[in-house]
Amino acid sequence: MVQNSPVIRKISKSVTKRVLSELKKKLKKDEAGYDTFWEQFGKVLKEGLYEDYEYRDKIAEITRAFSLKHQKLISLDTYLDEMADKQDKFYYLTADTLKQASSSPHLEGFKSKGIDVLLMTDPIDAFWMSQMGTFNDKSFVSISRDKYDLSELSGGQTEDHTQDADSNVISELIKDCLGDLVEDVKPTSSLVESPVRLIAGEGGLDFNLERIMKAQNPEFEGSKKILEVNCNHELIKRMLDLSSDMQKAVSRVMFEQARILDGEMPSDPQQFPKDLIFISSGL
Template sequence: SQSDMNQPVGTCVKLFLKKDAKEYCEGSRIRNLVKKYSDHIQIPIKISEKEGEVEQVNSAQALWTQSPTKISKEEYKEFYNSSFGAFDDPFITIHNKSEGTVEFTNLLFVPTNAPFDLHEPERKSKINLYINRVFITNDLQEIVPSWLRFLKGILDTSSLDLNVSREMVQSSPILKKISKSLTKRVLSELKKKQKKDPDAYDAFWSQFGKVIKEGLYEDFENRDKIAEIIRVYSNKDEKLISLQDYIDNFADGQNQIFYFTGDTLAQAKSSPHLEGFKAKGIDVLLMVDPIDAFWISQMNIFQEKSFVSISRDKYDIDTVGTSKTKRKKSKPKNSDVCIALIKDCLEDKVENAIASTTLIDSPVRLVAGEGGLDFNLERILKAQNPEFETSKKVLEVNVGHDLIQKLPELSLDLQKALCRVLFEQARIQDGEMPSSTQQFSQDIIQLGLEL
């Protein structure tokens, strides 16, 4: 009929609100809800508060649905800043559309600056999940792994149903597939950036490196790929390098990755553990973040090259590198006597005392005993649990050192005092406190007065 033809096309939905829901009649409340949940749907949403006045309250467009070739760098930045309250520029923008059994579009941003709460356990990534442009949640833990919690962005998919609960979405196998895909894309883009602009990547690494290295410990599936993008400090080059850079610059005869963990870079660089390696031109990676002691205990190999701790593992560098220091091939005099004296003086303070093959300038160093843990890992575990018992160490002795050669000439009291000081000195150089500060002070004074 003619009257039916004059009716507007569509569906009229009337909502009847309870008395305690009057706030939903307020224009500002409606605008905020539309902006949050339906700002990007294609259909315009309009509100009329006064007779004859109609206002569209949603943008009715979604940047991520456009082709990346048609979006400028400035438009990406504006969207990043406005959508996520960010004040920096995106370090990397990742905009892709995937089609197939699982369809989704992602617009992800890797920030330039780290948020203040990056290292808080409850920190989550700020990735907004949309289903067909309708906002669902920004509180899903499974979109990306926790070591990528600095990511911000949009995930829009048509492969999930709108009418399912958030709990069902979180446990969805579809979301798990999407998560794997996103993680691989981020790793790929970070690897490209590392190769293309190492200086910019080093600046990024200073902000986010500690968090990314959590993935080496937690994420077994992606561990090898994560290892390709980490930066480590080269003692030889005195700068950050990649693990691949280290392997590419192996010394002659080298087939292992040598590393040393310490509390600080300054402490690690001055460690006696490095002396033999410096003398032969062999690079050692210095690792001073607490997470390093954990991930490297889980990841024993990279590119078929094993990691070797120079303070814990057994190794032989006689045939590696080129010696820059002439070492005496003959056995120093009184070597066996000196070792025996040190064992007797230190008694049960050490597991054993042996002659060193790597020390050049320092008289002694401590290395892990049989089955011992990494020194830094022991300190961290001890700090977390005061009842944790650290293992006894082996004292390596530079038997050709002048102090060691003096031992047999001293009185028994001075022998004991010198051995205790040498032992405590080795502890201090490894970042430990003396076993007994009082005894250490007394021994220093006694040696100063009588030697």
Template structure:
């Protein structure tokens, strides 16, 4: 509070009496008659505290008006020391206009002037929702990633307005953190101006609005993908890693998110969609095969791919660190299960072109396997013959129930206390299994903390 007392003097049209409402913010308020106003209208006076005299500065006042009331449709004038009045707000809100009346150039200019951008946005989303909850959103998706996109705080970038009055640009829950690159404005008449920040963040109204906005963004991105894959791939190169965070932590929207992701096809040697992979599966194939690695070059030279190449079976090459996490959580896509070719057991005998000759185990091979096993018994769980190798003599796979190799490597690199992280991950896997089975997490708060620990530990 900057004032010791506030006095509101008001005279209603068609009346002779003037009333004054006064309060010090501590002991209620008083209402009395006054003759201070001869004309109709309202006067608000703040009696500033001694340590708040900087609020008498006209520049300070103008900056506050610009920040919080720039889009109020009534002009707000501020008088300087010479009693000269200057309008401090623009007195217009672009988002209140019909989208059909706004040119793309106007959207771009608004985006640049309000969000510090130098280029046009990749996409703008402007719509008004009316019903039980009324709100308007004007959202912008940039072409290039901001410098702080991967900050640990993962702050979102939407500004909340209530009746065109700015409330905050740091409201948790207004949009998921995996959409933190989305910039823009949400203006609603379904929230009260005089409620606390905490009540706003926990409001059921805000949660419903957030769900609606998330669905809208996913829908518009899907349209952009279908319209122009080349342009979408440029967008994906900037924000794909962030969007894939949603596959790991946003169970409710996971099925929609996976429809808009791009994955690298080893067979096609380019980015494709998950649906593209399903549409081009080999004869007899009943699973989506994938391989995680640090780099695309490393993945393409992996001996794990040899059997798939010889059978002309496609494998998705996943090289972002987040891939190892979400792929371990996704059970299937469109009823086709995900299979890690470096961990899970699989049988390619009935997939793709049929082999003319079937390799037979020889006594020599069996003896060699037993010999290797005896030398490595303290280093590996087992040594077995593989039918998926073509040129390489050997490949290393995770044991039954073991973590994907790349996931385990990432966990070790991120956290010296790897065993502790392993326990956390075990709890996350258990709770994910409960969710997939239609149950709620046994401890929602702990589950949330564990998710943050696993995804953000460094």
């Protein structure tokens, strides 16, 4: 076939290199103009990050991503240059919309330390970042799926009560209240304002990636999540003083709230409003 001809392959490589080179020049000379181009054709280029091993690094050099810190599109090189002291990873969050990503509790620990997070809203983002793995020897880390530790990074400090006896008691209490709704309940220092958040279970996917998989295969079933608890939150501190029924209602509402903030519907639409009414009448 013609496309398998050595001559055609050589021409194809030459054209690809030339196009990538010209796009890189455009980015350096006219960032605003390049961003207009990226809004139109960025999704196509990102397919190359996922599929084209040969030119993946070159495409990454001209890739744009929305920065939490700058509130605009930036390059991966810019993110790399502005990494915090001791930071050795690209942190990112995938979501259906920029609005959803920006209000996510997953960002709280990063905001408190002044660490930037790339907010990704194209379905292919989760795939190319996982496929590519690293850029300039720095790995990509999903803040809703992968494990990470912010304790040694620069910036504001948050109290770490994850090993306190009371924190473990509260976590076990909430786990008992939720039962099979979650894989586990753990205290965390990654939250500041929110009482809880849901992260992917061991070897599992986050909600955003599960929605993409379900769109491709309606029979796909998501996995249970881990509920992380902010033991510095006033509501969490009150849990031990509540009645058993109130503890269960509050635990369920916090779980459903975390689902909603991650773009999901309540797991039990009938029980959710009942719990809200019960809490409002009893707290």
